[in-house]
Each structure stands twice: as C-alpha cells, then as structure tokens.
Amino acid sequence: MEEKNFLIKPEIYDLQVDWKKRLEKEKRFFLKIIREKEIERALDIGCGTGHHVEFLAGYIPEVIGIDPSDVSIDYAGKKIIKSKNTHLLKGEFKDLNNLDIGKFDLIISLGNTLPLAKTRRKIKSALKHMKKKLNKDGILVLQFLNFRKKMIEDNNYYKPKSVKYGKDIYILLKHFEYGRVQTRFDFLTTVLNRNGEVKNFFKKTSFLCTLRKNLFLKMANNAGYKKIKLFGPSGYKEFNEKKDISLIALLQKN
Numbered sequence: 001m002e003e004k005n006f007l008i009k010p011e012i013y014d015l016q017v018d019w020k021k022r023l024e025k026e027k028r029f030f031l032k033i034i035r036e037k038e039i040e041r042a043l044d045i046g047c048g049t050g051h052h053v054e055f056l057a058g059y060i061p062e063v064i065g066i067d068p069s070d071v072s073i074d075y076a077g078k079k080i081i082k083s084k085n086t087h088l089l090k091g092e093f094k095d096l097n098n099l100d101i102g103k104f105d106l107i108i109s110l111g112n113t114l115p116l117a118k119t120r121r122k123i124k125s126a127l128k129h130m131k132k133k134l135n136k137d138g139i140l141v142l143q144f145l146n147f148r149k150k151m152i153e154d155n156n157y158y159k160p161k162s163v164k165y166g167k168d169i170y171i172l173l174k175h176f177e178y179g180r181v182q183t184r185f186d187f188l189t190t191v192l193n194r195n196g197e198v199k200n201f202f203k204k205t206s207f208l209c210t211l212r213k214n215l216f217l218k219m220a221n222n223a224g225y226k227k228i229k230l231f232g233p234s235g236y237k238e239f240n241e242k243k244d245i246s247l248i249a250l251l252q253k254n
Contacts, residue, residue, distance in 0.1 A: 010049045010075035012189060015163045016172045019051045027055075029235035029248075033106065034059050037139055042106040045093065045130070046113030050076025056108075057083035064101055066091040093117060093126035096133055103135045110143040115208040118182065120219070123209055127223035131253050140225075140251040145176075145183075147210045148241050152178040155245055167194055182207045213241055220251055227252040 033039065039060050044053050047065030049072055057063045064087045067073050073088050081088065091099055107130050117123050130140055145152070158174040169192040177184040185208055191200040213230070220228050229250045230239035239247045 010069075010072045011165070012170065012172075013072075014049050015165060015170055016161055016174075017051075023051065023055050026235070030056065031059065033139060033141070033250075037105060037137065039105040041102070041104045041135075042108065043101065043104045043133065045096075045107065045109040046111065046116070047076065047088070048072050048111070050080040050088065052108065052110065053086050053088070054081050054083055056106075057081075057086045060106070061085060063087075064089065064104075066095070066099070068092040093122070093129055096129040101133075103133055103138070105135050105138050106141070107134060107138065108141045108143075110141070112144045112185075112208060114142055115144050115147075115183075115211045116206065118207055118209055120181075120209060120215075123211065124219050124223065127219055127225070131223055131225065134253050136254055138253060140249075140253075142249040142251070143246065144211060144249075145208070145246050146239075146241060146244055147178075147183060147208075147212045149178050151241075151245060152176050152183060168192060168199060169194075169196075179210055181210055183210045184208075213239070213247070216249070220249070224253065225251040226254055 040062065042056050042060045042063045044056070044063065044065040047053050047067045050065055053063050053065035053076070062085050063083075065076065066089045068090065070090055073090055077088050089099065089101070109130070114123060114126060117126055134140060156176045161172045163170050163172065171190040171192065173188040175186040175188060185206045187204045187206070189202040190198060193199045217228060231237060231248045231250070232239050232244040233246050233248070235248050
C-alpha cells in the first residue's frame with residue numbers, strides 16, 4: 001500500500017500556524033477576488049483542518065472543502081467549521097471528475113497541495129481536472145514554494161516553533177532538501193515534558209514535485225488556461241523568483 005504524502009495529525013499541523021494572523025493577512029487578497037468576480041461557489045482542494053473553508057464561508061454563499069484524510073475532515077468538522085453553508089468531503093485531485101459537486105467560480109489549493117501530488121504527470125492531470133470544475137469565468141488560486149534551487153538551499157531549515165499542547169511542549173521544525181525532480185520535506189517534532197526533558201521525537205518525510213516557475217507555466221498553458229498571473233506571498237506584488245520564498249498563481253480558463 002502506498003504511503004500517503006504529508007500525513008500529519010491535524011492537531012499537530014494546526015500548532016504550526018497562527019491561523020488568526022494568517023487569515024487576516026490573506027483577507028484583502030481573497031476579498032478582492034470575491035467582490036470583483038462575484039463569487040457564489042468555492043472549492044478548497046486539500047482543505048486540511050478547514051480554516052480556509054470556514055473563512056471563505058463568511059463571504060461566499062457555498063463553500064466545499066475536500067481532503068484525502070478522513071482524520072483531517074473529521075477534525076475540521078468537529079473543531080473548526082461552524083458555518084452552515086459549508087460541506088466537507090473526502091477526496092483529492094484525481095477524484096474531482098467523480099465527485100458530484102458541480103462547478104465553481106473559485107477553486108483554491110494552498111499550502112503546497114499541488115506539488116504534494118509528487119509527480120509531474122499527476123500535476124498535469126490535476127491542472128486539467130481543476131479546469132473542468134471551473135465555471136466559464138472561474139478563477140483558480142494556487143500557492144506553493146519557490147522551487148528555485150538556491151532559494152530552497154538558502155531556506156532549507158525554517159525557524160523552529162515552540163508551542164504548548166496539553167502538558168507538553170512541542171518543538172516543530174521544517175527541513176527541505178532540493179532535488180531536481182522531487183524535493184524532500186521533513187516535518188520534525190520534538191516533544192518535551194514539563195521538566196524540559198525529551199519525551200518523544202517524530203519525523204515525517206514527504207516528497208514535493210520540484211515545480212519550478214517555467215515548468216509550472218508550461219504545464220498550466222498545456223492544460224488550457226488562458227490567463228496566468230504569478231504573485232509573491234502577499235498576492236499583490238509580481239512574483240520575483242530571486243527574492244520570494246513562495247508564490248501565488250491566479251489562473252483563468254477564459
């Protein structure tokens with residue numbers, strides 16, 4: 001049986017993100033799209049713990065989130081999602097054609113969900129599946145790392161985060177190792193007890209397709225997207241491959 005890529009307990013995943021701060025930072029970007037495009041239906045692919053589904057539900061009449069993890073879907077439904085205009089389903093890119101969910105004005109897939117598909121073939125397929133699920137004037141928003149070799153190597157370790165969970169302290173660290181075809185991603189967790197002694201240690205390794213800018217643009221064009229814009233992490237300034245650690249891509253089918 002193939003091991004799932006990026007299988008991390010949702011409680012631990014949520015510890016690494018200051019969701020209030022992140023969503024406040026992204027609010028202006030998403031509201032601009034929602035208002036200009038008059039978004040009525042949205043889909044979040046790889047919704048994880050459901051924070052973006054719940055956020056978008058405050059501004060869009062119907063929001064659906066899909067994720068391949070039963071555990072994440074269950075956690076999101078019980079702990080995060082409060083809005084009644086949302087639906088959570090198990091699924092991933094390859095399931096889009098089989099899910100009876102209709103089409104959307106907005107599709108988002110954030111946090112490296114696309115490169116977590118692992119292979120170029122699967123990413124090409126994912127781009128085509130998402131295009132089919134967009135309405136005529138729909139827009140697709142993707143977010144992933146800047147896979148320029150020097151950028152990955154200069155930022156191969158992220159600053160550790162220390163958070164309290166129950167009676168223990170969790171120290172969370174991300175490590176990246178560049179590869180021409182696939183980039184290795186290690187999610188390292190050290191658990192300390194109340195006395196500061198090491199109680200446990202976990203390492204989860206996943207592999208990301210090394211989705212360089214030009215490769216992505218070629219794939220998106222071949223998938224049939226007519227308009228493609230790349231922005232830096234803020235979503236407002238044009239993407240700078242030499243400076244920006246990640247990018248946001250806006251794609252339209254027409």
